[in-house]
Structure formats: structure tokens, C-alpha cells
Amino acid sequence: MRAGPDARAAHASADRSRKQILEFLVSLDCDVAQGFLLSRPLPPTSSQPALEAAADWETPDLVAPSLAGSLELTFDDGPDPVWTPAVLAALRGSPLRATFFVVATRVGEHPELVAAVRAAGHSVELHCYSHLRHTEADRATIEHDTERALAVLRGAGIEPQRWRTPDGLIAPWTPEIAAAHRLELCGWDVDTNDQRGHRAERMLAEAGPSLRPGAVVLLHDGLGPGDQRDGCEETVRFARLIAAEATAT
Numbered sequence: 001m002r003a004g005p006d007a008r009a010a011h012a013s014a015d016r017s018r019k020q021i022l023e024f025l026v027s028l029d030c031d032v033a034q035g036f037l038l039s040r041p042l043p044p045t046s047s048q049p050a051l052e053a054a055a056d057w058e059t060p061d062l063v064a065p066s067l068a069g070s071l072e073l074t075f076d077d078g079p080d081p082v083w084t085p086a087v088l089a090a091l092r093g094s095p096l097r098a099t100f101f102v103v104a105t106r107v108g109e110h111p112e113l114v115a116a117v118r119a120a121g122h123s124v125e126l127h128c129y130s131h132l133r134h135t136e137a138d139r140a141t142i143e144h145d146t147e148r149a150l151a152v153l154r155g156a157g158i159e160p161q162r163w164r165t166p167d168g169l170i171a172p173w174t175p176e177i178a179a180a181h182r183l184e185l186c187g188w189d190v191d192t193n194d195q196r197g198h199r200a201e202r203m204l205a206e207a208g209p210s211l212r213p214g215a216v217v218l219l220h221d222g223l224g225p226g227d228q229r230d231g232c233e234e235t236v237r238f239a240r241l242i243a244a245e246a247t248a249t
Helices: 005-027 031-039 083-091 104-109 111-119 139-155 174-180 200-210 233-247
Strands: 072-078 099-103 123-128 216-220
Touching (some): 099 104, 104 139, 139 174, 216 233
Parallel strands (some): 099 123
């Protein structure tokens, strides 16, 4: 049976998106992600464009190199076989050392990605097994989720020291679970709101006034619940902008 006009248009749109993302990743010398994209289809694109036109936001004044070099970039909801390698490529050659708070189920699917993160000198820490909000679950459920996640990470040779809970939410008993596993709860100082799909320039312009030496910056190298975007390209571009400034020190 032949595909109808709507199906053909959807396939054409997906092919264009696939090509654009591949070209972007190749520009970052991202061979791991390139191989993935050549072998697997992308998810359908949203009917509502998530990114503003480039003309909508001029490139902002970038942060001072000394400040950029002191920031701790943190990435939640990975590892992702496309976007985690792209982030690593964006940071390559810079003095920045990032922290990746990982979803254990994704670690189980792609252990080679956490190995690549660690080989690049970055840290891998705990996010969750399932993306459960602590304020919407009971203690026993979160204890079980945490134990499952830690088992997966230990199986990958990772002994987490820090824990960022899903959406940064904690229940009254969350610190007790953290203490039982000798985990330090970790929040953030600056939320880039990259899940909204804004361009990197806009994220940097809006986050800039809140940046200070040593600030912990929240980003996402994987798609999670509530994302308003189809990919993490602008997150990668944000990392690249900060890395370029940090390298200028």
C-alpha cells in the first residue's frame, strides 16, 4: 500500500531533521553520534517549531573567560546515544569538567557512553532509575528506585558520590535515603531552562545575570518528561559557547 500525502510529508520532514542534526554533529566531530544517526530513525518532529529563528536573538555578550572556566556544567537525563557524545565533543579541548547525572535505565542500554564520559575526565553521578518525583511517590518506592539505580551504576564501575533527584524535588525523607547511601544531594544555582527548546543565545542571555564564580548550571543531555523540544542541539551549542570562553583564559 502506498503512503498517503501526510505520511510522505512526515517522512520527508523527519529526513530533513535527520540530515540537519547529522550535519550539526559532524561539525562537532562527533563520530559516535554520527554512526547512530546513520543506522536509526529519528522520532517524529513536533508540529510546533520549538526553536526561535536565529534573527530573534542576537549573540549576547559572552561571560568573562575567568567566570566561564569556573562554572560547573551539569547534565541530567542522559546518557543519550546522540546528544551525550555531542556534548562531549563540544567540551573537548576546554578546561571544563562537567558532571552527568544519569538515568540508570539508560546507562544499562548504553554503558559505552558513561565510559566515554569518564574517559573524557568528567564525572558520572546518580539521577534515578525511573524519573519519579519524590513529592509524588512514597518512601519505599524511592528507596527501591534508588537501590536499583545504584546497582546498575556499580555494575558499570561507578560508585556515585552525589545525587540529583528528578526535577530537584525532595521529600522530607529524601535526605535520610541519601545519607543511608552516603550520597550528597546536589541542586543547582542556574537553570538554563534548556528543556523549553530556546536557542543557546537566549539561554545564555537569560542565565547570564545569575552566573557567578563556581555556579552549578543545570542542563540536559537527554530528553525527559515535559520536554518541549525534539532534541538537545541548543544545549550542545550552549555548552560549546561556554567552553569556547573558558578556553580563552
